[in-house]
């Protein structure tokens with residue numbers, strides 16, 4: 001693992017995620033409270049990007065099927081409940097889940113040096 005700069009504190013706000021990269025991997029970074037947090041920009045459901053999802057109270061919603069993840073922990077807090085923003089009944093949620101169990105998204109510890117933010121990647 002190598003330490004990689006992902007952003008400057010001045011690039012990151014608390015109301016939206018910043019899409020960046022580290023060693024060729026797409027990463028999302030955001031500020032939650034006083035903390036800078038980062039996750040992989042790759043939904044564990046089908047591997048689709050999370051970057052355009054709604055971000056609110058430290059949680060990002062996958063724009064494809066509505067799974068929700070805490071950006072500071074990667075924890076899955078909701079699994080496959082919609083299709084491109086349209087809520088689905090339980091039977092349709094099961095079909096869209098395609099047998100995949102709720103899974104956390106990869107997250108990264110963010111370290112700060114001055115105004116630079118780093119992750120190990």
Ligand code: FES
Pocket residue numbers: 043044045046047048062063064065066067080
């Ligand atoms: S790709 Fe994210 S919930 Fe399906």
